[in-house]
Amino acid sequence: MRNTRKASVAVAALATLALTLTACSSGGGGDTKSTSSAGTGVTIDDAHSVGAMADFKVGTTFKATEAIKPTLLYRDHPNYPIKSDWLILSALKTNQNVEFDRTDVPLADWDKKKALIIGAGDAPEIIPVTYPGQETQFVAGGSILPVSDYVQYMPNFEKKIKDWGLEAELDTHRQADGKYYILPGLREVPDVQYSVVVNDDMWQKAGITEDPATWDDFAADLKKVKEANPSIKYAMSDRWTDSTPLGAMLQYIAPNFNTNGGWGYSNTWFNTDSKKFELTGTTDAYKQLVTYATGLVSDGSLDPEITQSDDQAIQKFVTGQSAAISGNTQEITNYRTKAPSMKMHLIVLPGGPAGSNLAPGQLTAGVMISSKAKDDPHFKAILQFVDWLWFSDEGIEFAQWGVKDQTYTKDSSGKRTLEPTIGWNALNPDAPKKLNADFGFSNGVFMSANGSTKDLLQSVMSDEIKDWTNAVLAKSKVLPVAPAASLNESELEQTGLLDTQIKDAVYAATAKFITGQTPLSGWDDYVKQIDGLGAQQLIDTYNGALARTQG
Amino acid sequence: MVIETTAPDITAVSSSVAHVKPTRGVVAFRVANTVLLTAITLITIYPFINLVAKAFSSESYIAAGKVNLVPRGFNLATLDYVVGDSMFWINYKNTVVYTVVGTAVAMALTTTYAYALSRPQLKGRGFFTGIALFTMFFSGGLIPNYILVVNILHMRNSIWAVVLPGAISVFNLLVMKSFFENFPAELEEAAQLDGMSTYGVFFRIVLPLSKAVIATMVLFYAVSIWNSWFSAFLYLDKKELFPVTVYLRNLIAAATNSPDAVGSTDAVQIGANIQSVTMLLTVLPIVCLYPFIQKYFVSGVMLGSVKG
Numbered sequence: 001m002r003n004t005r006k007a008s009v010a011v012a013a014l015a016t017l018a019l020t021l022t023a024c025s026s027g028g029g030g031d032t033k034s035t036s037s038a039g040t041g042v043t044i045d046d047a048h049s050v051g052a053m054a055d056f057k058v059g060t061t062f063k064a065t066e067a068i069k070p071t072l073l074y075r076d077h078p079n080y081p082i083k084s085d086w087l088i089l090s091a092l093k094t095n096q097n098v099e100f101d102r103t104d105v106p107l108a109d110w111d112k113k114k115a116l117i118i119g120a121g122d123a124p125e126i127i128p129v130t131y132p133g134q135e136t137q138f139v140a141g142g143s144i145l146p147v148s149d150y151v152q153y154m155p156n157f158e159k160k161i162k163d164w165g166l167e168a169e170l171d172t173h174r175q176a177d178g179k180y181y182i183l184p185g186l187r188e189v190p191d192v193q194y195s196v197v198v199n200d201d202m203w204q205k206a207g208i209t210e211d212p213a214t215w216d217d218f219a220a221d222l223k224k225v226k227e228a229n230p231s232i233k234y235a236m237s238d239r240w241t242d243s244t245p246l247g248a249m250l251q252y253i254a255p256n257f258n259t260n261g262g263w264g265y266s267n268t269w270f271n272t273d274s275k276k277f278e279l280t281g282t283t284d285a286y287k288q289l290v291t292y293a294t295g296l297v298s299d300g301s302l303d304p305e306i307t308q309s310d311d312q313a314i315q316k317f318v319t320g321q322s323a324a325i326s327g328n329t330q331e332i333t334n335y336r337t338k339a340p341s342m343k344m345h346l347i348v349l350p351g352g353p354a355g356s357n358l359a360p361g362q363l364t365a366g367v368m369i370s371s372k373a374k375d376d377p378h379f380k381a382i383l384q385f386v387d388w389l390w391f392s393d394e395g396i397e398f399a400q401w402g403v404k405d406q407t408y409t410k411d412s413s414g415k416r417t418l419e420p421t422i423g424w425n426a427l428n429p430d431a432p433k434k435l436n437a438d439f440g441f442s443n444g445v446f447m448s449a450n451g452s453t454k455d456l457l458q459s460v461m462s463d464e465i466k467d468w469t470n471a472v473l474a475k476s477k478v479l480p481v482a483p484a485a486s487l488n489e490s491e492l493e494q495t496g497l498l499d500t501q502i503k504d505a506v507y508a509a510t511a512k513f514i515t516g517q518t519p520l521s522g523w524d525d526y527v528k529q530i531d532g533l534g535a536q537q538l539i540d541t542y543n544g545a546l547a548r549t550q551g
Numbered sequence: 552m553v554i555e556t557t558a559p560d561i562t563a564v565s566s567s568v569a570h571v572k573p574t575r576g577v578v579a580f581r582v583a584n585t586v587l588l589t590a591i592t593l594i595t596i597y598p599f600i601n602l603v604a605k606a607f608s609s610e611s612y613i614a615a616g617k618v619n620l621v622p623r624g625f626n627l628a629t630l631d632y633v634v635g636d637s638m639f640w641i642n643y644k645n646t647v648v649y650t651v652v653g654t655a656v657a658m659a660l661t662t663t664y665a666y667a668l669s670r671p672q673l674k675g676r677g678f679f680t681g682i683a684l685f686t687m688f689f690s691g692g693l694i695p696n697y698i699l700v701v702n703i704l705h706m707r708n709s710i711w712a713v714v715l716p717g718a719i720s721v722f723n724l725l726v727m728k729s730f731f732e733n734f735p736a737e738l739e740e741a742a743q744l745d746g747m748s749t750y751g752v753f754f755r756i757v758l759p760l761s762k763a764v765i766a767t768m769v770l771f772y773a774v775s776i777w778n779s780w781f782s783a784f785l786y787l788d789k790k791e792l793f794p795v796t797v798y799l800r801n802l803i804a805a806a807t808n809s810p811d812a813v814g815s816t817d818a819v820q821i822g823a824n825i826q827s828v829t830m831l832l833t834v835l836p837i838v839c840l841y842p843f844i845q846k847y848f849v850s851g852v853m854l855g856s857v858k859g
Contacts, residue, residue, distance in 0.1 A: 076790065078801045081638060103788040106801035113784065120697045315616045338614040 042149040044380045051097070052380035058155045062388035062395075064097035068378040070385070071124035072100040073117070075110050075445050079436065086440030091403055098385055100126075118143045118370070125373040125382060128445045132173050132363045135182040139175050140489055145369040146179035153380055154387035156395075160186050160452070169363055169481045176488035183386065184366035185448025188457075190358050192349070192472045194252045196236070197327035197335060199320070200343035202229045211347040215253060215292060218350050222301035225323045236296070237303035237322035239313035245306050245511035246293060248326040253292070255359045255479055256352025259285035261510075264359055267502050267535075268542050270482035277485070277542040279535045281506035282527045288353065293514045304515045314338065329465045333426060345464070348471045356476040364449045366390070389446060399447035400456055402439055416459055426462040485545040498538045505533055605827035606630070613823040629824045633832065638790065639798060643832075646777060646794040653714040653776040654769055660719050661727060661768060666753055668724075669731035680728075687721045700786055712786035713779075713794070720775070723768050730764045731757065766847035770840065777837045799829050 051064040076082050082104060093099045103124050105113045110129065117123050118138050127144075138144045151158055161170060166186060173180045196218070203209075203221070206228035212218040222235040229235075240248035240263075250262030259280060260266055269280035280286055296302035303322065305312075317325040318339035327335060332346055349356070367386055373379055389395040401408045401416055410416045418424065423431030424442055436442045442460070449457070458466050487495060509526045512518040518526070573581075600620055605613055609624030617623055633639060667673055668680055691699065696716070706712040734757060742756045758765070780796035787793055803826050 076801065082790065104790045105788075106784070106793075106797055108801045108803075109784055116693065116697060116785065119694050120701070122697075122701065311614075315614065319615050338611060340611075 041152045044150070044153065044374075044383075048374065048377055048379040050377040050381065052378070052384055056153075056155065056384045056387075058159050058392070059394075060388075062096055062384055062392075064378070064381045064385065067097045067099065068381050068385070069099045069101050070126055070373070070376070070378065070382045072102050072126045073114060073124045073128070074100070074102045074104050075107055075129045076104050077107050077444065080434070080440070080443060081437070082440070083438075086438075087403060087407070088399070088440035088443065088446065091398075092389075096385060096388070123370040123372065125370050125376065126386060127368040127370060129365050130182060130368050131365045132182055132184040135173075135368055136175065136492065138368075139181055143371055144181045145371045145373060146175075146177070146181055147183055147369055148174070148179045148181075150383055153383045154183070154391065156387045156391040156393075157183060157186075160391055164188050164362065166362055168483070169361070171484040172481065173363070174484060174486050176486045176491075178486070182366055182368050183390065184363035186366075186391065186452050187362040187364060187449050188452060188454040189473060190360070190362055190478050191364065191449070192358065192469055192476075193328040193330070194248050194326065195328070195346045195349050195468075195472075196249075196324050197317075197332055197344050197346055199317070199323045200345060202232070202320075202323040205229055212350045215256060215350045215352050218347075219292075219296055219299065219301065222296065222324065223299055226301060229323060232320070232322055234303040234322055235301045236324040237305065237308070237313050237316045238326050239308075239310040240326055241306045241313070242309055244507060245514060248328075250289065250293065250510075251359070252326075252349060253352065254289055255357035256350070256354055257285050257289040257292070258354035258357065258479070259283060259289055260359060261286065261289050265503065265506065267499055267506070267538060268482070268485075272480065277482075277539055277546065279502070279530065279539055281502070281509075282530050282535065285354070287523060290510055290513050291520060292352075294516065294520060297514055298516060306511060306515060318342065329461070329468070330425070332465075346468050348468065348475065351475070358472075358476045358478045360479050360481045365444070366448055390448060391452075393453065396447055396452060396456060398441075400442055400460065402435060402441040407435060407439055407441065414455075425460065426465075427460065483546060484549050485542050486549050487541065487545050491541050491545065495538055495541050498534045502530060502533050502535055502538065505530060602827050602831055605824055606831045608824055610822045610824055629822070629828050633825060633828045639795065639829070639832075641791055642793050642795040642798045645792060646796065647836075649710060649713050649783075649794055650773055650776045652710060653718070654772045656714050657718045657720070657772045657776075658765070658769060661724050661772075662758065662765070663753075664719060665724050665727035666731050666757065668728045669734070683719070683721050683724055697785060707786050708788055708792060713782050714776075716782060720771070723771055727764055727768060730761065734760070763847040766844050770844045773840065774837055795833055799833050802826055802829055 051066045051068045053060065053062065053065065056062065074082060082102075089100070101124075103117070111134075114127065114130075115137070118127070119141060121141075121143055123143050135144060161167060164186060170180065170184070173182060173184065175181065202225055206221070206224040208221050208224060212221050226232060226235040238246055238249050240246075244263055244265070247263040251260070251264040252262075254261035254264060259269060261280075265280065267280055268277045269283060269285075270276075271278050293302070297304050303313075303316075313322075313325055314335065316322040318335060320342075325335075327346060329346070332344065335344060336342070349358075351357075367390055369383070369386070373382055376382065389399060401418075404410060406419075407422055408416050408418050418427050418431075418435065420428060421431050422433050422435050422439070423429055424435035433439070440446075458469065461469065509518065509529070513520060513523075513526075597620075601618070604618050604620055604622045606629065607622035607625055607627070608618045609626055612618050612623035664683070668676060668683075670676075673679070690696070700712055700716060701707045706715070738756055738760070739752050742752045747755065778796060780794065780800055783792075783794050783797050784800075787797075
């Protein structure tokens, strides 16, 4: 019985597919019903506009004209477990007429459950906390809405894309059909968080008071620090290295060598001179990067234990067995709680042979809408609501800071202050209540990238971090985004396998070079090994797609 | 006589070995054996003691790696904190309910199934054993299972989604089946002669005489349901329904690194001591179950394992 049912579903699916294919090949100009190409958009009829505002535009406060209850896939974070009486939920109900029908998913298995529930065709309408690129795996299944067809109903999103010049980066997320399936989180300025945290006392002992201007200076500093502090075995012992060798460190050094590495490693690097993609791991720039890291280890400055756990590395730093460790704007607070008496700071990112660069990328985790939403009578209202909460200035301020005069106050200069009884991160750290755990604001589900505007992002930073961020931004130039090359489904499948195996091989070889297991003289053999894994095929596919996309 | 020498009696040989005076080699072996086993026991116990120590230590001592066997910077604040979280107790209660109901359902199904399979007169016995065995080697896969449970059986967000799929463990079923097969047929015949029905024989004769295997199976099922989180994670969408294992997993697994989780303001910063207290409270009840069942334990598994 069930088998018959499955079989008939399969036949129906095949038939639909065949029909679609025919429609595509014969469609051309005449067929007005087929979804139009990206950009022109699809009109939502009145039957699916129940509760929507007639005049929703930038600056309008969204309020559904009748109560709506979209389904939401909620990522439950252990730092702020959800409570149904949170102010954010009641405020949205009162002011926006929106209430959620939630599916709670623990953070630990968020990606797994999300994939399962989408794969089973059971996805809730709003699916937040999805990084651009993660949506690709779901496109073929048809459960995710090609949201680019509907962005004309999302004025705030469109405006920020335009005002912040994010079109080129957004284009890289278009699928082979020319549409994008995710509303990424948007950042006004690139994300700078990571750098090296140094133990001030140990560095001063070596007579170093200024941050290094270049990574070579940094290497020299590490040597001096080790000499001046004979008690330490290595000047730097790094963390974030157990899944990817030196994941964080190579990532923040790489742009200064005009390449990518560590967590940010991607097999395809766009060469701006030849206007073609090439395999990152075998470029000269990547070799320079690896040579630099290898030098740190062979100098005895960097701990060759590059597969240690984070806890081990942190332990070495907070107990004074090392003088430097990778950190970020949040983690430095964590180190300080572990070593309250130690003085430390994040160094302003040094430059490299290719200048002072930052990796491009102003898109971050955002929202997917499921295809089912378009059959909801409240479809248009849901789109307007998502646009308001995640992308309007008013919505993101609300999601970050809460309700004015209830959780925070704002003076005439625009400076926001949390109520003294409420704390969040570095703000009022000793307050009895937390903005996220007790009220639901500053919640990664309801906002992306701390609100995305530079003003809002910096409004929650301590002065130290704000100064550091501004110093890095002022010093550095952002590398250009690689142009879009939309792979089609069969190409995606093919390159998926190649991509993973080449990436794994590059990581493994990188680790061996850095620890000295393989001498750098073995570089040519390594290049041959990578070529043998199908590097050329991968690159050719991307260059082919690039030519087609630019068409 | 001649025949006996050609086929030496193995039991006689092995029993005579026990009476031989231990040689130096045997003594050395025993000493080495004791030392080795003690070392293994210590290694096994150490993480648990370490967990207890961490549960009552302060965060800074743990971060510095100074906590081994004894709590440093002793405090009960962490315990207070975890115990004060109402969601922890709601989930804890769920675990108890799921375990009790799940074990009862599993035992009811496994004993009856195993007993039926163990009767030689059952027609199609091979087939019914076969379909159970089949599931040991083949499964529908994750998404088909999910669709079956959620969309066809409509068990999402109910205790049955946790309790019913996998209620019969084929391994346990087979152990039980061979236990019942070795059950003296005379006892059942006698009961039948006295006028007992099949159910009467099963409930009044077979089960009361199978306490060892039943206790063992109860332990197997209870421990596996207590520790399981996967089906709850798949089929339950409301926090109030989660078992405590999902709660615990969220505290611990989420804190492991991924580039996405760290670095954002959403980086998980759950203290090692909070994790330890939660783990301790979670394992405690099931650990307490062992001493009561252990006496049945070894004999229970062995009884079914060798066919006499």
